[in-house]
Amino acid sequence: MAIASSPSSLHSSLHSHSKTSITPRHSFSSSQGFVKILSRSDFCAVGRVCAGPLRFHANPIKVSASAAPVMDKPDSRVSTVVDVDLGTRSYPIYIGPGLLDEPDLLQRHVHGKRVLVVTNTTISPLYLDKVTKALTHGNESISVESVILPDGEQYKNMETLMKVFDKAIETRLDRRCTFVALGGGVIGDMCGFAAAAFLRGVNFIQIPTTLMAMVDSSVGGKTGINHPLGKNLIGAFYQPQCVLVDTDTLNTLPDRELASGIAEVVKYGLIRDAAFFEWLEKNMPALLARDPSALSYAIKRSCENKAEVVSLDEKESGLRATLNLGHTFGHAIETGAGYGQWLHGEAVAAGMVMAVDMSCRLGWIDETIRKRTLDILQQANLPITPPNMMTVDKFKNTIAVDKKVADGLLRLILLKGPLGNCVFTGDYDRNALDETLRAFCKS
Amino acid sequence: MAIASSPSSLHSSLHSHSKTSITPRHSFSSSQGFVKILSRSDFCAVGRVCAGPLRFHANPIKVSASAAPVMDKPDSRVSTVVDVDLGTRSYPIYIGPGLLDEPDLLQRHVHGKRVLVVTNTTISPLYLDKVTKALTHGNESISVESVILPDGEQYKNMETLMKVFDKAIETRLDRRCTFVALGGGVIGDMCGFAAAAFLRGVNFIQIPTTLMAMVDSSVGGKTGINHPLGKNLIGAFYQPQCVLVDTDTLNTLPDRELASGIAEVVKYGLIRDAAFFEWLEKNMPALLARDPSALSYAIKRSCENKAEVVSLDEKESGLRATLNLGHTFGHAIETGAGYGQWLHGEAVAAGMVMAVDMSCRLGWIDETIRKRTLDILQQANLPITPPNMMTVDKFKNTIAVDKKVADGLLRLILLKGPLGNCVFTGDYDRNALDETLRAFCKS
CATH class of the missing domain: 1.20.1090.10 (Dehydroquinate synthase-like - alpha domain)
Known part of the structure; x- marks a missing residue:
């Protein structure tokens, strides 16, 4: 099987997008370039084909970014929403500074009255109180439990995952509960898989706190754990209710972690978005200096690229x-x-x-x-x-x-x-x- | 939420059905009674409502039993097929004696060239060779691995489940493989959950060898493991490619296990099928004496009842x-x-x-x-x-x-x-x- 993607057409007014607050509403179904799926004859590469129109009729996509306030909250500080269109499993990605100070945003996606926040030893002193407040502010009927896991990819295993189940079962959570992943990709993957498997599936929300999780792992529903013989070999495709990206949380991210996320950002440019690659070549110093506008734009563009691909092929058939x-x-x-x-x-x-x-x-x-x-x-x-x-x-x-x-x-x-x-x-x-x-x- | 089901109408010529070989093809959408879903206002029981017509237009069901040979094999010994209608996740349940001597039946549902049979220490000496032959007969490109787990509900846990993942990963199975559950409900539940989670989902086939698994656990896609604090608290909804019920395997089932399966059979009568309950009252001695026709009819009627319920409500919303x-x-x-x-x-x-x-x-x-x-x-x-x-x-x-x-x-x-x-x-x-x-x- 061979599948080729071709370059997206350049955004109009590309550089103005680095300030997300003025990003106009637009739909990628009109502004994107094209994606072409080649012959599905297994393993017979057919090389690159000529460009053709994006096949939106067969596989409708609604990937949109909005500068307008979200839903019913006119004073919302959400500057960008990327919608991941997966039919009944669709969900929004909210991107912007200060979103954890917007309790309504989070609470509208909480199912039931009980929440289990899954986080780690690094993130919990920084953001657990803030998230707990956001979940309960003005709504005292919500109770929040938390489980704090050791930090690091080496703990993304069955033993650590069982701690999440243990906590959920010991505190007698039922099907009408919500798991919240607060942390990087490891937390998101483990919390998502735990949510997929606990009582055969409960709701969950992603609050990524690393650039890597914001631009990659929290979008698209891949969840799972590692096996000693390989990464992510055990898991599930399971979509969250929403992803909330508060870009302020990047202020506490170590430089090495920031660079790690940038690798995935660069990837989107290489595989399907030449214009974005060129933007990155010019704006890398701003990203490394954590310029908020540059970061927001890079996150938005990455999520849009990923959301579009995932909408077309949720279960990774090609x-x-x-x-x-x-x-x-x-x-x-x-x-x-x-x-x-x-x-x-x-x-x-x-x-x-x-x-x-x-x-x-x-x-x-x-x-x-x-x-x-x-x-x-x-x-x-x-x-x-x-x-x-x-x-x-x-x-x-x-x-x-x-x-x-x-x-x-x-x-x-x-x-x-x-x-x-x-x-x-x-x-x-x-x-x-x-x-x-x-x-x-x-x- | 309160949901009531009302009695199925009596089969015409009910007792002749105990010989499955002469069971005529019929559709439950015409012969069944009615199912009524009451108000969904949570936790406000509204008691039982008046009988109304079955809502097949909103939720079409195709549960059918056939005495005719299956598919393209005119000499097939399959006497009954119950189809579980779940859209793209639909699958057949084959019921009859000697089905493990029909390699084509099994092989048409194998994806890829590699199979992992998950079974236990009790069943492997009895049927593993037979199943391996059925999987490979006339098709030498198929390779079969097996993992033999300890037998018993007390082993339906994460530790035992990991043995399945270990085997799958050590033998380097890839996404195009098929897991086969050969055993009772514990094996089916664990193998199904392993198939759901291995590489985020591979194909699997159920070959139940206990009456309990034949009439209940192998039908409907509930998979999972126990937690020390409760049963089946960790798992997935995951449907097999097919269920193959070779009623000959009941010949080696201990009496206590047979009775255990009968409990679930009686349940279908109590909750939704008064005619079947009456048939059971009359035919219990034949079931206990393992009369093949009586067993086949009880399995078929149980699978039909379960398949109909699962088709209407796969994820157990009510x-x-x-x-x-x-x-x-x-x-x-x-x-x-x-x-x-x-x-x-x-x-x-x-x-x-x-x-x-x-x-x-x-x-x-x-x-x-x-x-x-x-x-x-x-x-x-x-x-x-x-x-x-x-x-x-x-x-x-x-x-x-x-x-x-x-x-x-x-x-x-x-x-x-x-x-x-x-x-x-x-x-x-x-x-x-x-x-x-x-x-x-x-x-």
Whole structure:
């Protein structure tokens, strides 16, 4: 199977969008470029096809961003809402500063009277009180429990997950309760999976506090935990009631975590949004300096890109896999280095460099794209090579259990064509993969 | 919320149906009685309403049984197929003797080339080879792995579940694989949940080998595991590709397990099928003597009843809860006695007696129904009282974490009206519950 996405057309007035407060309401169904799904004959890459109109009639999408206040609250400070359109499982992503000071926003998505906040030891001293207040302000019938997990990818396992179930069951939560994920991607993934499995499914809300979670893991409903032999091998597709991105929470994020999130932001540019990639090349200093407008725009544009892909392919039958550029190599690095040693985005950055290198070796992209990828990742202080301990064999062993393997064949996301185009395919020269692995590994 | 179901109309030529080989094709949408969903105003029981026509236009059901050969195999020995209509998640239940000698039947539902059979130490010596042959006969490209779990409800936990994930990951299964549950309800529930969560969902097939699994747990997509504080608190709604009921496997089932399954069969009569209840009263000796025709008819009629309810209410928003008559008390007995001490059906039998007793105290049913319930369960050698160690407090503590509690209020399934009618309601006199608990507990 091969799937190609082509570059989005440039936003009109692109740079004015970096100030989200003046972002006009627009629909991507009119302003976006095009996405084309190629032949579904398994593993037969058919290369890149000519551009065609976006197939919105077959797969209607409503991805919209709004500068207008949300719903019935005229004084709302929400500057942007991205709607993820998944039929009965649709939900909004609220993006803006100070959203945790808007209790109505959160409370309208709470089901039942009881809430379980799942967070970690790093985030709870910073934001648990604030979130509890937002959940209960003006509504004393709501009771809030919390479970505070250890912080780090190395705790994203069944043992830690059981602590969430233990708390939910000990405090006798019933089906009409709401789980709230307060933290980064690890918390979001574990809380989401716990919500999916507790009593066979209860409601949940995502409050991401890392850039990574804001632009990637909290959007799209992928939840789960790791297994000692591989990342995210146990989980569920489960959608939240809403995602609330209070950009103020980024003020407490360590630099390394910020850079990790930027890796995923860059990814959207590489796979499907050349205009956004160009915006990032120009605005990386502003992002690293945590300019609020730049961050808000980068988050909004990332969520829109992800929401559009997820709306078209919720269960990852093809197109959605393109969001995993660099992730097969990246997961191998995370697994090989030991969970928690490399941040996810750091591993993805090195993985993307490897995928881009392989695309280059296959002759599918121009050398300039490779160069620009290296430059932008280095500018963001991200690693561009795997750690020394990653050998060719370690890569191959971990890659073999990747979820994108089907009937024993490894499919990869590779760039193909001009900037902003990629394919998801198992039809590539195996030598190119071997050459890339040898080029990036010392043994 | 209160939901009432009324008695199905009597089958024409009911007793001839005990020979499934001559069962004519018929549709329940024409022969069934009626189901009426009452006001959805939460927890305000509105009692029983007048009979009305079945709402098939709003919720179309296709539950059919066929004596004709299945699909494209004119020599198939499948005597009955019950279709569970859940839109894109629909699947067939094949019922008949010798179905494991029909490789085509199984193989047409296998996705990919790799199968993981999940079974237990009791069943694997009896049927694992047979199932492996059925999966691979005439199709050498299929490879079969197996994981053999300890047998018993006390092993239906996260630790045992992890053994399934370990095996799947160690043998490097990918998304295009099929899990096969070979065993009773514990195996089906665990394998189904493992299939739901492995790589966020792979295909699976149910091959139930106990009457309990054939008539209840393998139909309807409820999967999951127990928590030390309660049964089935962690799980998923996840539908199989097919259910294959080879009635020959009942030949190796212990008497106590057979009786346990009969408890659930009796339940369908009590809650929605008076004609079936009457058939059971007459045919209990034949069932206990394992008369193949009687067993096949009882399984078919049970699956049809369950399939119809599940088609109307897959996620248990109301109607489906009526399938849990006696289960709230029964789960408390299972939890209190320690998993594995009481078989599920034994606990449900005692639980149904308690629910019927309470219905009587509320004045909702005639005393004769209570008497007939006691008689039929005793005829089936099932317990009609909880164990001595169950105190009122033990019942109350376990009931408090039942999944049917909503916002703190316990809803129960209780009989109301003539035989074959029940309600699911939180609006009942609490004194009746207390009186029933005191009547059945020594302290």
